Amino acid sequence: MEKLSKVCWVPVKEDSDFSIHNLPYGIFSADGVPKTAGVAIGDYIMDLNWFQLNGYFNELQLPEGIFRNEYLNDFIGTGKENWTALRTRIQSILTEEENSHLLRSTGMYRQDMMRMHIPVRVGDYTDFYSSEEHATNVGTMFRGKDNALMPNWKHMPVAYHGRASSIIVSGQPIHRPKGQMMPPDSEKPVFGPSRLLDIELEMAFIVGKDSSLGQSISTEEAEDHLFGMVIFNDWSARDIQKWEYVPLGPFLGKNFASSISPWVVTMDALDQFRTHGPQQDPKVLPYLEYDGDKSYDIELEVYLQPNGGEPFKITKSNHKYLYWTMAQQLAHHTVNGCNINIGDLCASGTISGPTPDSYGSLLELTWRGEKPIRLPDGSERKFLEDHDTVIMKAYCRKNEIRIGFGEVKTQLLPAL
C-alpha cells in the first residue's frame, strides 16, 4: 500500500477522483493555450510543460518540450521507468510545503477553465468480449440458455478490431447513426436512423510499449506494456449490428463513435487496487496462464440523463467481474506475432456483473426491451432517445484512499 506522509498543498475534496494517489495524465487546451500534457490534482491541472520549463523535472532528463504536445504518445515512449520517476517527482512537488505558492502560479489551471482532448493518438483499437455475464446474457437472448456461450469463449479472450478514427473524448456529442436494418416483419432491408441505440460500459487500457512483428508477449511481460486506463463507452446500434454482423463481426453498428474519458489513470496508481480474478474453468492453455493478482477492483456506474432532467443511475458494475485479465488479453493478442504500438487502445468489452442491476448495456438491462427502465420523470427507456446524455464513472476505494477516472459524458443528438 502506497504511503504519503506529507499533505498535498492542492485542496482535494474527500470524494475527488483526483487525489495525490492518482495523478492521471491528459491533454488540455484553452484559447491561447495550445494542447499540452497535464496531470489532474483536485480541481486543478498541473501544466507539465510549465513545470518542465521551470526546472522542476530537471533530474528526469525528459526531452525538452515533450509536454507541449497534441498527445501523450511521446512521453509514454520515454519508458516505464520515466513514468514512475515522474509520478514520484510530482508527488514530492505537490507535498513539499515550500511549493504551495505554485497554486497561484501560471503552472496550475482550474480544470473547469480548460478543454480536454483525446489523450493519445490511437494507432489500432481492439475490443475484447471478456465479461462472462455479458457474453452469457447476449448469447441467451439470441441463441437460448443452453448455447449461450460459444465453444471458444472460455478458451480465449475473444476480440475483434474496431475503428480508431471515431474514438472521441467525453463532452463531444454524437449523432444517431443511420444505416441498413432488417425489421423482423420485413422481406427487404430498410434504411434510416437506428432505433435501437445502446451503450456498452467498458474500460480500456492504453499500450505503453511497442512490440515488433513476430514477437509474442507473455502474461508475465504484459504488464510492462500497459501505460494506463480510461473509461470506454462502446456505442452500439443494435439493429444495424444485427443485420450486418454475420459472418465478419460488428462494423457500422459500432464504428460511428466510441467515447473515452480524458484522464489516463496509470497502472502505477491502480497498483494498490489489484485483486484476484475469477476462477477459470476449464484450465486455459499455457500461454494464457498467469500468476498473481492481475484483476482490478474498479467500481463502475452509468447514469442516464434525459433532456433537461437529472442524471439517473441505471447500473453499477465492477472491472473485477471480467473473466479475462488484461495480461491474458495482451498475451492472446500477440501470440500470433501481431505487433502492438504505443497508444493502441484495447477495450474490455461490456462489463456486466452477476445481477440484473449490474448489467453493462441497455440490451441486457431492459432484456431486449422487454423490461423498460423507468426514469424519475416517469418516462421509460428501452433504448436511448434523442437528446439523452449518458455518463459513465469509474473509481477505486480502499482504506480511505480514493482514485477515480472522472467521467465520460456524451449526449446523443438526432440523426443528421
Added chain:
Amino acid sequence: MEKLSKVCWVPVKEDSDFSIHNLPYGIFSADGVPKTAGVAIGDYIMDLNWFQLNGYFNELQLPEGIFRNEYLNDFIGTGKENWTALRTRIQSILTEEENSHLLRSTGMYRQDMMRMHIPVRVGDYTDFYSSEEHATNVGTMFRGKDNALMPNWKHMPVAYHGRASSIIVSGQPIHRPKGQMMPPDSEKPVFGPSRLLDIELEMAFIVGKDSSLGQSISTEEAEDHLFGMVIFNDWSARDIQKWEYVPLGPFLGKNFASSISPWVVTMDALDQFRTHGPQQDPKVLPYLEYDGDKSYDIELEVYLQPNGGEPFKITKSNHKYLYWTMAQQLAHHTVNGCNINIGDLCASGTISGPTPDSYGSLLELTWRGEKPIRLPDGSERKFLEDHDTVIMKAYCRKNEIRIGFGEVKTQLLPAL
C-alpha cells in the same frame, strides 16, 4: 483515352509496369538516402525531393520539403488538384527532350539500388468481402450450396476492421503464426503453428481526403476521396480463423500480417481502365446506387515459388469481377457517419473469378485441400509450406498502353 504526343526520355520496356501513363508514388531509401517520395518510371525512380529542390515543381507551390518524408500522407493532403497537376508536370518533364540529361543526374535512381517502404501511414484498415464468387465458394464449403451467401450479402458491401500495425511491404518475409486451433477430432483446443496458412488475392485503395465524424460520403462524392491503389495479400491462417471467428469475426487468423505492393497507382492513371461493374440484383438501397463506370479492368496473377524453385502461376483473376465498387464501399463505410482519414486503407476482399482457375485463395483453389495444386517440381500444395514465396501481380492493358502495380512478394518463414 489519355494521349501523350511526345516520347519519354527514360527507357521503358514494352512490358514494364511503369510507363509514362502510370507514374505511381512510393517511398524509397538507401544507405545515405533517407526516406523520400519517388515516382517509378521504367527501371528508375524519380527523386521528387530533388526535382522540387531544383525548381522543377515551382509552379505547383507545394510545401517545401514535402517529399523528404517517411510517408506520402502529407503530399496526399495537399489535395486532388495537386495530385493531378503534379502528374501532368511530371509527364511534361519526362517527355521534354531537353531534360534527358537528367537521366544521368542525382535526381534519378535505379529501382534495384533502392529499398521500398510502406508508402502511407495507415490510420485505419478495413477489409471488404466484395467478390460474389469468393463469398459463394467459402459459403458453399462451410454451409452448403443453398445457404452459400448470407442474406445481407447482396444488400451491402460487408466488411470488418483489420489490423493497421501489421501491414507490411513487399519483400519483408513473415513467420508462420502460432495460435489456438480446434482440430476436427479433438475435444479441446490445441496450440501451435498454423497448419492451414493461406493467401487472399486482394486490391486495396488508399483514402486521399478526410471526412469528418457524422459526415456521409455519397457514391458520387466517393471518387474525390480515392488517391490510388495497391495489391494486397491478406494472409490468413484458416485453422486459427475457424476456431475464433464466431461471433465477432476474424482476428488472430488475419492480423499477424498483410502485405502490400510499394507503388501506389493513382486513380488518375487508372481512369482509362474503367469498366462497368456487374449487374446488381436485387436493386440496392438508394445510398448505394451509382452512375457510370466505377469498376476497373485490372488483371491479377498469383505465383507460388517453392524454396529454390521457379515462380509458378496458380491463379489469374481480375478486379472487375468484384460485385461492389469502391464508390459503394466508401458510401457504405461512411453512411453511419464513420469518419475516414488520409492514408486509411480499404481492401477489396479476396477477388475470385467465375472459373476454378481464377479463385483468389488456396482454400478455394484446392477446395479446402481436396484438390491439391501440383507444382512443376512434382510437389503438391494444399496450403503453404515453410519457405514458400508468394508473388501477386496486377496490371492494366488497353490499346498498347500498359500500366501495372509491380508486385507484392513475400516469403513465408517457419514459426518462431
